[in-house]
Amino acid sequence: MKVQIELYHWRHYFGGVAVVLLVAQFSTGIFLGLFYQPDLQQAYASVQGLYRDGSVGAWIRDGHRWLAFFIFAAIVVHVARSLLRKDFLNYLRKRSWLTGGLLMLPILALMVTGFILPWEWRAYWFMEMVPNYLGSIPLVGPALKAFLIDAFTLSRNFIAHVVILPVVAYILIDFHILAMLRRRKTPIGKYLAKHAMITIPFFIAVAALAVTIPMPTEDPDVIPMPLEGANIPTAEWYFLFLLRPFLDFEKAVAPFFGIYLPLALLVVLIVLPYLFKGRNKVRPEGGSLSRSMARLMKKKMVGAAVSVLVVFFVAGAAFGVLYAETHESPTLGCNSCHNISMGVRMGIPPKAFKDRKIIPLVDDNRWMVEHWFYPQVAW
Ligand code: HEC
Incomplete structure (x- = not known):
């Protein structure tokens, strides 16, 4: 049997890992969706319920x-x-490249809509901050902001998270990788099974972290300190990374680092195949695994080792920047002040959320981002 070396190659390891993790994310998501109630009064209680009714639900969440x-x-x-x-x-992979770049958008949007679902104070903060963020885009920004605030309901957010965005992501994934597998006549089950094996270390890490560092559920029994939970990496970091410039820079400069620069980089990344149009070439689609392994063993060992190191160096640098910008985010700290024992106004997000006339502070991006990173300043 001839196997396609491309799919076995270490360089595809992380693409395959992402696909397998997405399947796991989909399965755990279905479970959580069975218990979640997209209602301002019930949502948070339904998430807390997972923790009360035994450990499996909490662990899956x-x-x-x-x-x-x-x-x-x-x-x-x-x-x-x-x-x-x-x-x-x-150029054979042009479509994969394009859809790969675009895929990052629904995945980021899935994270953001996901943070909002539990509807505690961090969720409320995110709900107010997303329109603020998009509102700083010139021309269309203010209208977009007004629309998003107006259109927000918890059930719409839920539908976006569990239906619209997964469907968009699935269509892009189909173009990005599944179409290629079909062309190569690789059964998707086989692809998943193979990559599930190499994803085992990630699953072990996820399971260990889920047990040892549960995400806060604002349980008033265990009230943390305001700055507790700094340095715990969370999925929020990817979005907080875009918001942090609103704290560090003045009004006009902040959107440059927070919006335009990342957006420009993403656009350049996506259109790279078109920028280098003249230099396109076809790569051989691999040979048999044993032949390629033999070739690798012979003379490519050093080259392969060097390229592994370079990839990890570049990815490590990206994570270094992410860490430097966001590590102070107090993952566990919000409910040191915002918890039920501090009274209804502090415990449950206020009924007047969305209403910038009653709560003008949420319009102030600098205050909002500072309040996230250094909430003790609020006093
Ligand atoms: C040290 C106590 C404290 C901590 C910790 C804290 N907050 Fe606050 N927060 C406050 C106070 C006090 C206000 C009201 C400020 C005002 O009205 O002047 C507030 C207001 C807010 C607001 C503004 C909207 C409103 O309804 O007043 C949001 C959003 C918010 N907090 C989210 C968060 C998030 C998210 C965290 C965790 C990252 C957090 N807070 C941690 C004390 C705290």
Whole structure:
């Protein structure tokens, strides 16, 4: 039997890992969806219920949280290696490249809509901050912001998270990888099974983290300190990374680092195959596994080791920047003040959410981001 070396190659490890983790994310998501209630009064209680009614639900919810972090992490490594390998020169893969870049948008949107679902104070903060963020885009920004605030309901957010965004992501994944598998006549089950094996270390990490570091459920029995939970990596980091410039820079500069620069980089990344149009070439689609392994053993060992190191160096640098910008985020701290024992106004997100006339502070991006990172300043 002839096997396609491309799919076995270490350089595809993280793309395959991301696919398998997404399948796990989908399964845990279905479970959580069975218990979640998209209602302002009930949502939070329904999430807390998972923790009260035994450990399996809590474990799956925390797993869902941690999986989100690892999915994006795997994607970052996958992008780093695809860039270094100049996959954008391969015109047979042009569609894969394009859809891969676009895929990052629904995946980020899935994270953001996911944070909002539990409807505690961090969720409320995210719900107010997403329109603020998009509102700083010139021309269309203010209208978009007004629309998003107006249109928000918890059930719409839920439908976006469980139906619209997964469908968009699935269509892109189909173009990105499944179409290629069909062309190569690789059964999807086989592809998944093979990659599930190499994803085992990630599953072990997710399971261990889900058990040892549960995401806060604002349980008033265990009131933390305001700055507790700094340095715990969470999926929030990927979005907080885009918001942090609103704290560090003045009004006009903040959107530059928070919106335009990341957006410009994403656009450049997506159109790379078109920028290098003249230099396109076809890569051989592999040979038999044993033949390629033999070739690798012979003379490519050093080259392969060097490219592994370079990919990890580049991806490591990306995570270094992410860490430097967001590590102070107090993952567990919000409910040191915002909890039921502090009274209804502090315990449950206020009824006047969305209403910037009654709560003008949420319009102030700098205050909002500072309040997230250094909430003790609020006093
Ligand atoms: C040290 C106590 C404290 C901590 C910790 C804290 N907050 Fe607050 N928060 C406050 C106070 C007090 C206000 C009201 C400020 C005001 O009205 O002047 C507030 C207001 C807010 C608001 C503004 C909207 C409103 O309804 O007043 C949001 C959103 C918010 N907090 C979210 C968070 C999030 C998210 C966290 C965790 C990252 C957090 N808070 C941690 C004390 C705290």
